[in-house]
Structures are given as structure tokens and as C-alpha cells.
Amino acid sequence: MTLKPLADRVILKQKKAEEKTKSGIILTEKSQEKPQEAIVVAVGPGGMVDGKEVKMQVKKDDQVIYSKYSGTTVKIDDEEFIIVKQDDIIALVEE
Numbered sequence: 001m002t003l004k005p006l007a008d009r010v011i012l013k014q015k016k017a018e019e020k021t022k023s024g025i026i027l028t029e030k031s032q033e034k035p036q037e038a039i040v041v042a043v044g045p046g047g048m049v050d051g052k053e054v055k056m057q058v059k060k061d062d063q064v065i066y067s068k069y070s071g072t073t074v075k076i077d078d079e080e081f082i083i084v085k086q087d088d089i090i091a092l093v094e095e
Contacts, residue, residue: 001076003083005044008054010089012038012066012082036065037093041081056086063093 003011015037039061046056058064070088074081 003042003074003076003081005042005083007044008046008049008056008086009044010040010056010058010084010086011042012064012071012084013041014038014080014082036068038064038066038082040064044086046086054086058086058089058092063095064089065091065093 005011040058040063041060043056043058043060046054048054066082066084067088067090071082071084074083
């Protein structure tokens, strides 16, 4: 099964939470905070959204930071994805 985003939606794959602190303390799964950093898996076509022209500014494989309480989490084939609007992406991560 594949996901194909519509309009200004973007599908993200969240990065893994840190399992250890910088000082070497191992964190349990419950105490690991999920990072707001993700990889773009798929990008919608953009177009007219709420009467405004939306041009997509992210592309597949970009590393991004998204708003903490945004998006919809879906699970497909034991993998978790987050579907967000492009407006919920707040930064590109460049290395």
C-alpha cells in the first residue's frame, strides 16, 4: 500500500527518538521524547487551497522540523507516518 498526499499535504517519516542521553543514561521507551525532526516521504501537488495558490517548497528526502502538535499519524505495514500540511513544516534541516 502506498500513500499519495493531496493538495498541500506532506507525508513525513519521523526520526527515531534518542535512546541515550548525552551523558550515557539509557532512556526507557516511555520517557523518550519523539523528535519533531522527520524525512519527507511524499509531497502533494499544491495548487489552489482555500482560495490561495500554494507552491510546494519541500521535496522528497528533505529533512524538516515540523510543529509539535500537528498532523495525523497513520500506520501502514508496521511503519508510522505523519501527514501534515506544508504550513506545519517550520524549517528545513541542512547539513
